[in-house]
Amino acid sequence: MDQGxxxxxxxxxxxxxxxxxxxxxATRGExxxxxxxxxxxxxxxxxxxxxxSTPAAS
Numbered sequence: 001m002d003q004g005x006x007x008x009x010x011x012x013x014x015x016x017x018x019x020x021x022x023x024x025x026a027t028r029g030e031x032x033x034x035x036x037x038x039x040x041x042x043x044x045x046x047x048x049x050x051x052x053s054t055p056a057a058s
Contacts, residue, residue, distance in 0.1 A: 006020040007013070 004017050006015045006017040
């Protein structure tokens, strides 16, 4: 078997090993990046604002 080839044992897809590895790295990096960007604060539903919680107009 050529070391430059990746052959999936599950589905049989054949790809260049370095390209496959870079794709996997990019996909994992994107998911981590997006997870860090998600807000951890609770969302405030529309229409719940009161005068006390709304900043005063200057």
